[in-house]
Each structure stands twice: as C-alpha cells, then as structure tokens.
Amino acid sequence: MEHQFVGIPELTAVPRVAVVIDVMRAFTVAAWAxxxxxxxxxxxxxxxxxxxxxxxxxxxxxxxxxxxxxxxxAVNSPALLRSRDFTGRTLVQKTTAGTVGALAVAGAPLALCASFVVAGPTARLLRARGCGPVTFVVTGEDGRAEEDLACAEYIGHLVAGTDVEAAPYVHRARTSRAAAELAGALRAGSHPDDVALCLETDRFPFAMAIGREGPLTVVRPVTVPGSAPAGG
Structure with a gap:
C-alpha cells in the first residue's frame, strides 16, 4: 500500500482518504479539547x-x-487547555497550518485529523473501514515539518499492520525544529509542558473526523473499538 505524504501546497485535488497531521500543536490541542x-x-x-x-x-x-x-x-496550547472544562461546548479553531490543511480536504469521503496522541485509534479506524492508500497531509513547514512527517509515517506503518515501535518516530518529533522553538519559548501562547504533551502516543481512545455540516467544516471525535486511553 503506497501512501502519499504531501504538504498543503501539493494538494491539487481532494483525496479519497486524507489524514491531516499537526503535532505541534493544532490537533494535539483538538484532542485535548x-x-x-x-x-x-x-x-x-x-x-x-x-x-x-x-x-x-x-x-x-x-x-x-x-x-x-x-x-x-484560549490559545493553541495543550498544556493551557488540559484543566479547562469544555463540556458540551463548540470550539472554533483557527491556526496557521493545521486548520488550513483540514479545510483543504474537508470534501474527502473520509478525512481525519491526527497527531501522536490519537495515532493508534486513527490507524485502527482506517483499517476497520478497509481504506486504500492514504494521503497524509504534512501541514507544518509546507510539508517538511519533521514532527508531522514522523507522525504520518508512524500512522502509515500502523495502517499497513507493520510491527512498529513509536519511539524512533517520537524521537524525530522531539528533536524537530518545532519542538526546539516550543521548548525555547519562541512561540507565543505556549507552555513549557507543550512538547511533552504533544509527544504522548495514544493518550486518547478516539480518532477525529473532519466533515461538512451545512456551511461549516467541523471536527468531531469518533470512538474506535479496541482503543483505550494511556492514562495519566
């Protein structure tokens, strides 16, 4: 199964199956919300x-x-959201990369957004639906963000049923430019715990589906059988 890994500028058509990756931080934040x-x-x-x-x-x-x-x-920081109560609320999210990529593929028959915290459930959902090749949209740095590419490749291996360890992919994300900028407080609206929270694998037991609801593009959680939170 030959997955595609593309940046937002390389999207010339809406793919049949798309997974939009933004590890640091849009879709880690969405999962926490x-x-x-x-x-x-x-x-x-x-x-x-x-x-x-x-x-x-x-x-x-x-x-x-x-x-x-x-x-x-609120700002786009998982650490600053983790103690908030959003029960029953609708959040409106705008970011530089993640939401741009999600809006670009919202018309796909199946579109998901993901990060390490929902990597396993995302792969299980794709397998359960018998999806063919996936177009992974690497949102950061016009498709070159190492943390997003690492997460996309990791999910791709999981979809294929490969026996793969998360650690090497998480290490690539930990040593990425985005991680260094967050750790150095070079990005506004950040918290010292953001990097660690973005690198937790399978923290949550759901995937996140992108869809159209009237004029709106909406993300909702999707429960995935066989998924369990990592705890903590």
Whole structure:
C-alpha cells in the first residue's frame, strides 16, 4: 500500500482518504479539547471568520495560535487547555497550518485529523473501514515539518499492520525544529509542558473526523473499538 505524504501546497485535488497531521500543536490541542468535553470543533479560515463563527452560536468559544487576542478564549496550547472544562461546548479553531490543511480536504469521503496522541485509534479506524492508500497531509513547514512527517509515517506503518515501535518516530518529533522553538519559548501562547504533551502516543481512545455540516467544516471525535486511553 503506497501512501502519499504531501504538504498543503501539493494538494491539487481532494483525496479519497486524507489524514491531516499537526503535532505541534493544532490537533494535539483538538484532542485535548475533546477529552475535556468539547462536542465539536468548527474550523475557521481566518481570524475574522473565527470571531464571527464564535458570535453566531450561543456558548461558543474561539481559540487560535499565537499570543492571546481580544475575542479569543484560549490559545493553541495543550498544556493551557488540559484543566479547562469544555463540556458540551463548540470550539472554533483557527491556526496557521493545521486548520488550513483540514479545510483543504474537508470534501474527502473520509478525512481525519491526527497527531501522536490519537495515532493508534486513527490507524485502527482506517483499517476497520478497509481504506486504500492514504494521503497524509504534512501541514507544518509546507510539508517538511519533521514532527508531522514522523507522525504520518508512524500512522502509515500502523495502517499497513507493520510491527512498529513509536519511539524512533517520537524521537524525530522531539528533536524537530518545532519542538526546539516550543521548548525555547519562541512561540507565543505556549507552555513549557507543550512538547511533552504533544509527544504522548495514544493518550486518547478516539480518532477525529473532519466533515461538512451545512456551511461549516467541523471536527468531531469518533470512538474506535479496541482503543483505550494511556492514562495519566
């Protein structure tokens, strides 16, 4: 099974099966939000759209990457979200790379977003649905982000049923440029624990599906049989 690994600029058509990877940090944050009770995440293409989407529904919260900004309720940091209660809430998310990639493939018959924290459940869902070759969208650095590519390759091996250890792929992510920038507090809206949280493999027992709901592009958690949280 020959998977494809592409950057956002290389997407010339909507693939049949797409997995959009953003390890540091959009889809680690999304998974944490679902673990804290969020019902769905609405994806926005611009900051202005995110604020408009927030105001268009009661009780919605908006988050983005970068520094805190007026109108936004959270930043794109798993460590800063892990103690929040989002039970039943709709979050609106806008980031530089992850949400851009997800919006680009939202029309695919099957589109998922993923990071290490949901790698195993994502692969199990793809296997359960008998999916053919997957197009992995490596969102960071125009497709060159080592942490995203490592996660994509790891999930690809799991989909193929390969007996593969997570450690070498996690090591690549740990030594990536993004990890160094987060560890050095070079990215606004970050927390010292962000890197460690982004590198936890299979922390959560669900996959995350991208779909269209009317005019909205929405991410929802999907329970995957045989998945169990890592705990902690």
């Amino acid at each position: 679902f673990s804290r009770g969020a019902e769905r995440i609405v994806l926005a293409s611009t900051v202005e759209e995110a604020l408009a989407l927030k105001e268009s529904g009661p009780g919605r919260l908006a988050l983005k990457d970068g520094a805190p900004a007026p109108g936004f309720d």
